[in-house]
Amino acid sequence: MTITITAFESSPDGGKGLSRDTRVRWALEEVGQPYQVRLVSFRALKEPAHLALHPFAQIPTYEEGDLALFETGSIVFHIADNHAGLLPDDANARARAITWMFAAVSTVEPPILELATARLLEGDKPWNKERLPLVEDRVRNRLKQLSARLGHADWLDGAFSAGDLMMVSVLLRLKASGILDEFPSLEAYVARGEARSAYKRAFDAQLAVYTDKPSTG
Numbered sequence: 001m002t003i004t005i006t007a008f009e010s011s012p013d014g015g016k017g018l019s020r021d022t023r024v025r026w027a028l029e030e031v032g033q034p035y036q037v038r039l040v041s042f043r044a045l046k047e048p049a050h051l052a053l054h055p056f057a058q059i060p061t062y063e064e065g066d067l068a069l070f071e072t073g074s075i076v077f078h079i080a081d082n083h084a085g086l087l088p089d090d091a092n093a094r095a096r097a098i099t100w101m102f103a104a105v106s107t108v109e110p111p112i113l114e115l116a117t118a119r120l121l122e123g124d125k126p127w128n129k130e131r132l133p134l135v136e137d138r139v140r141n142r143l144k145q146l147s148a149r150l151g152h153a154d155w156l157d158g159a160f161s162a163g164d165l166m167m168v169s170v171l172l173r174l175k176a177s178g179i180l181d182e183f184p185s186l187e188a189y190v191a192r193g194e195a196r197s198a199y200k201r202a203f204d205a206q207l208a209v210y211t212d213k214p215s216t217g
Ligand SMILES: N[C@@H](CCC(=O)N[C@@H](CS)C(=O)NCC(=O)O)C(=O)O
Pocket: 018, 019, 020, 021, 057, 058, 059, 060, 070, 071, 072, 073
């Protein structure tokens, strides 16, 4: 069955791979599933056809036959659950990998997004100077905890899993902030994720959209 995902027609990051279609592309590349991409304008996000797929008017979405999904955590889980390569066979190890997926989107990503908002959208507010260090420290606290758990391991729990895919995807947003550099083991963890051939293919495919090359993955 053909898999179709949505991505921005015009990406705010210009192809740095931070739009969340990249993590879905990455998951599909890891499991070797071909996919098509439908590019959506900001105006089209708010139109009924897209809202029927995504109630919050965002990308990415995922369509496969009768199934339509939104939320990258759910999409990546669906891919990992249906194709070998992203979740361990052992039931307990599988449950732990899924736990890391949730940790990525519900515990680590929120302060990182808050930091992006504080830096990009609230820089002109009179209270930003006082608030920004607090937000940065919340991110540092999470990274300290994550780094303590990762220790000297390559991945969070044994072999690379969908948990790592989501965690690396979330941490990638910090690369430009300078904060990730304070945690060399996490910086190396992110670099290991980026070095995977599946990630490279996903990255190149999303970049191709904005450099006028064909956009299907
Ligand atoms: N929690 C959602 C977040 C989706 C999201 O924020 N998508 C961004 C692109 S990376 C978007 O569509 N932003 C446009 C908007 O919110 O208006 C997920 O993980 O899928």
